[in-house]
Amino acid sequence: MPVTEEQIAAWAAEAEAGYDIDALKKRGRGRPGRGAEPSQVVALRLTSEELAELDALAGRLHKTRSELIRAALAAYAA
Incomplete structure (x- = not known):
């Protein structure tokens, strides 16, 4: 769908008015993190x-x- 001049004007007005940074940061996508660093996905065949x-x-x-698999790995490593 093409972008109209009205849409561009509305976006520009919104940007000029300023954004609520805290609200933008709360709109995270994806799964929640498990720690300070990104987690790695590991494939497992069952x-x-x-x-x-x-x-x-x-x-x-x-x-x-996932919780069960992580608990089993932790118990095995202990």
Whole structure:
């Protein structure tokens, strides 16, 4: 859809009036961070049976798959 002169004028007026920086910062996208540094996504292959068991346990414990996997890794590393 083409941008109209009216849209450009409205955007310019909004910019000239100033933006609320705090409001803009609150509009983050994506998943929330887990720490000060970005997290890395790691792919993991599971059989359908393993995935079903993981999901069942997650449901019983009211946790996510990721939470269970991180807890298992932490317990294994301890």
